[in-house]
Amino acid sequence: MSATLSETSAVSVAELCRAAKRASRTLALTETTVKDGALLALAQALVERAPEILAANAADLEAGREQGLSPALLDRLALDQRRIAAIAGGVRGIAALPDPVGEVIDGSRLANGLDVRRVRVPLGVVAVVYEARPNVTIDAAALCLKSGNAVVLRGSRAAARSNAALAAVAAEALSGAGLPGAALTLIAGGGREQLAELATQSESVDLIIPRGGEGLKAALKGVATVPVIFAAAGNCHVYVDRSAGLREAQEIVLNAKLQRPGVCNAAETLLVHHGVAAAFLPAMLEQLHGAGVVLHGDERTRALAGAVPVRVATEDDWDTEYLGLELAVAVVDDVQAAIEHINRHGSGHSEAIVTRDTAAARAFQRAVDAACVYVNASTRFTDGGEFGMGAEIGNSTQKLHVRGPIGLRELCTYKYLVEGAGHVRA
């Protein structure tokens, strides 16, 4: 059984990571049917043992209320039968996805007759560091295990009992189904020293994925020697071109801002071509205001706002990910100015143009430096599920290894398999 709350106090993080590394050697060679069987067993165990998970969660919630956690945080922390069923459903969904391990990416026969193929293989040990939401314990574990990786989880103190219960249920189900015990390891306790110890196990841990706020990222950036993929902030833009269909533009802006304002692919700035600003902005601003969106505009925007209150946008507004009902709005001279604004202020996440002009669409898609560049669609589609990857463990705004949704394929590396008949180099 994998290490849980009580055990980790006696075992160092380094030792746990080394055990995970050994388990990863076995996992890399475990057949898909065994991995999928283990995931289905895990899903079933979650449902069957919901009472003990909910009891642990109730204790976390009670402690959280005593410590004065905000209602939003308490909601993120809370589990119930329905949420547990949803987590189990997610695990079954991951079990049903194609196995990325062993996929031949490309290959060829060299001039000298050597046969080369590049094959996807697991990274090894993936550590996921996360805050509050206990569902991540299971979501992250399922994605890592399906892709043949051992997983090391480090949750937050506030969810310690919930995470321990989930991990205990998971570990028992997984090892019962034939996976090595250290395939899943939960590191208990939320101290910064433990995080630092985890982040420096470069001999045994192949990747750390932080899922949390800027404080967590900053804490990792300073100390990590293990490679980190930052699921960074999304300062996303919608640019409404002169040629845009205005009704289409309106719907895309409302969707990108309002459909789920608290997530990284929601829009934070609206840019409008000056040639269409007078026709588009007054009604758009009114709609946004009516929906409760606080607006920050440049001069040209404010001149078109009529009775709608629009605050003076500061330089900071262009750089801010509001993650809520706030939007910065600017009028720009042309698509080139929109591109420059986005490349200066954007975070490289998701950017959209609304246009009927092929030249503007092409210029925008080529020049905007971001993970996902949309033409006539909402930024909200940047998501592993939406992209047909089945699930994701986050969204990467960095350029190395993975950009955009981090799915099963992105939790893998590759190796070259080369076959000869006694070939030697001349």
Place this chain on the structure above:
Amino acid sequence: MSATLSETSAVSVAELCRAAKRASRTLALTETTVKDGALLALAQALVERAPEILAANAADLEAGREQGLSPALLDRLALDQRRIAAIAGGVRGIAALPDPVGEVIDGSRLANGLDVRRVRVPLGVVAVVYEARPNVTIDAAALCLKSGNAVVLRGSRAAARSNAALAAVAAEALSGAGLPGAALTLIAGGGREQLAELATQSESVDLIIPRGGEGLKAALKGVATVPVIFAAAGNCHVYVDRSAGLREAQEIVLNAKLQRPGVCNAAETLLVHHGVAAAFLPAMLEQLHGAGVVLHGDERTRALAGAVPVRVATEDDWDTEYLGLELAVAVVDDVQAAIEHINRHGSGHSEAIVTRDTAAARAFQRAVDAACVYVNASTRFTDGGEFGMGAEIGNSTQKLHVRGPIGLRELCTYKYLVEGAGHVRA
């Protein structure tokens, strides 16, 4: 013109990197024909202006001799007409390669009708930090520019005049052919402070590739916030299975050890199945000894060495990349023991099995955790040129982003281009 020796003293590394970032925006959109034309102009300028390059090189060599540099280092530093012609030929070869930028990696139409394609794009600014060999100045620049990246070069003090002359010739040729001036930047001076400044420009530099010894890597590891791809050491193995063709095995071992002992894909340890050791090792050890190879063996190897001197192998020998005429030799019980030895001591570079047994070949290729895993071929083939990538900037033993040869494709990232017809998320 790009900044060279004299200019950089007045301009900070941070400013140079920001200028490179601006240039990278233009380079990312520069057509293949323009990039190739600039590379051909660069090749021609190198040949035409060889005299001034050789004069600068002569000054470096003289200073190096005065400072007592070793003959090996002086040889690596030295340029002549023939070497300059070879560098120019390499640039022409890179110009002739297919452009990776714009290549569609994959794509699909989602259930909701959105068209998604994943397209290769440049990383942006790639910094290459290297030692001694001045040819890297041009090789690295050509690979980065062909893949649409701006390049920032930081060579060693010993080659400062040579690098400055090469960079000046290159910068003039490139900007004369229409590339932005800051497409190529040479950072003069070899101080550790400058290296640290370069390694922390995460706002403008997208990747650092160190080409040099362990000291350089250690210096970067401590300070870098920019992503680094380490072209790490190659502690490579050849495993001779019980079923191996012995003549084939002999040729592969000799090739892997002797064809070029000083490089990272040369073999450093020979493992032999105990069932074939008595038939294989005596003659093999004699041949290696006859070729001047210093041997370190375990007990079972030494028992079979006859008159050939074989030192007692220590635990350190299994972990050592000799990079010269030395080889560690061990007898193992089976392919499983070979795999375990390699996964414990190898550096994840290139590993070979010689066998006629499909089960052993399959077990080895699946379980050995390395960038390149060979069956019946020499480890020496791990090379961008050999793999049909045209050229390489190094060999990666890390797992994120790139494993094995780093060619044009690996100097790129990707972005998702998504096209809709007013799509919003439900």
